[in-house]
Amino acid sequence: MTAATLITVAPTGAEVEKAAVPALPVTLDELVATAKECESVGASVVHVHIRDDEARPTLDLGRLRDTVAALRESTDLIVQLSSGGAVTDPEANRLAVLDAAPEMASCTMGTVNFGDDVFMNRWEFIVDLHTRMQERTVVPEYEIFDLGQLTTLERLLNSHGLPHGRHVHVDLVMGVPGGMPGTPAALVACAAALRDLPEGTTFSATGIGRSTLPVMLASLAAGGHLRVGMEDTVTYAKGQPVESNAQLVARAAAFARLAQRPPLTPGEARALLGVPSRA
Ligand code: KMH
Ligand code: ZN
Numbered sequence: 001m002t003a004a005t006l007i008t009v010a011p012t013g014a015e016v017e018k019a020a021v022p023a024l025p026v027t028l029d030e031l032v033a034t035a036k037e038c039e040s041v042g043a044s045v046v047h048v049h050i051r052d053d054e055a056r057p058t059l060d061l062g063r064l065r066d067t068v069a070a071l072r073e074s075t076d077l078i079v080q081l082s083s084g085g086a087v088t089d090p091e092a093n094r095l096a097v098l099d100a101a102p103e104m105a106s107c108t109m110g111t112v113n114f115g116d117d118v119f120m121n122r123w124e125f126i127v128d129l130h131t132r133m134q135e136r137t138v139v140p141e142y143e144i145f146d147l148g149q150l151t152t153l154e155r156l157l158n159s160h161g162l163p164h165g166r167h168v169h170v171d172l173v174m175g176v177p178g179g180m181p182g183t184p185a186a187l188v189a190c191a192a193a194l195r196d197l198p199e200g201t202t203f204s205a206t207g208i209g210r211s212t213l214p215v216m217l218a219s220l221a222a223g224g225h226l227r228v229g230m231e232d233t234v235t236y237a238k239g240q241p242v243e244s245n246a247q248l249v250a251r252a253a254a255f256a257r258l259a260q261r262p263p264l265t266p267g268e269a270r271a272l273l274g275v276p277s278r279a
Contacts, residue, residue, distance in 0.1 A: 113178025165274020182211020
């Protein structure tokens with residue numbers, strides 16, 4: 001059983017609308033303020049999507065570079081840029097995210113229906129993203145939306161080698177309409193399939209919407225880590241909107257402590273994930 005818990009915060013995402021959820025951080029100042037609060041209550045990784053001046057999702061490279069710089073200056077969090085972007089983002093723009101030189105980036109292991117949309121991740125694109133991350137020494141987090149995507153990850157590692165840092169970390173994104181359900185049974189099935197991946201592979205899990213709590217508790221019980229944030233959950237409890245990302249991180253940290261697996265510091269998280277220390 002893993003001793004301590006990696007808590008990733010995904011504060012913004014590409015889907016939630018600022019007009020519908022005013023507490024969503026969309027400006028750089030809001031994002032940095034959120035990141036600092038989340039670090040202070042137990043987060044060690046920030047999974048970043050950015051927005052433009054109209055709060056629409058963007059992969060603008062200048063903004064991404066400014067975002068990486070600002071988060072590095074104001075926090076010790078591991079900065080993980082989303083290469084998934086929004087379902088409308090072209091592959092070239094998603095690959096170009098690496099030009100902003102994050103410490104980590106997400107790398108999704110297959111195409112999945114995504115509500116009424118399709119989140120496209122062709123095999124050739126996956127290989128391209130994975131190999132570019134190896135070349136640029138960006139540590140991937142492999143995003144898994146369905147059980148079979150773990151087999152795709154196994155195929156990728158067998159054919160194209162381990163990621164930079166040589167540690168494999170996956171994030172189970174559960175409960176997306178079109179992907180696997182956000183249930184303890186599905187998480188246990190993934191945990192069993194993870195045994196076919198390299199020794200030492202770690203996983204975190206997040207449940208979209210109302211699956212957030214069952215997925216969090218199941219992940220802690222199964223030795224997994226946690227991702228929370230307003231990218232995935234905007235309702236704290238029935239009829240109660242999320243007030244802030246820090247509220248979600250604080251709840252995750254409290255559950256982790258109750259499970260006697262307290263939150264990792266960012267430095268400890270770097271050691272776990274194979275991300276070079278800042279010093
Ligand atoms: N916004 C989704 C289409 C990622 O960040 O890598 C993709 C996503 C996954 O959120
Ligand atoms: Zn994301």
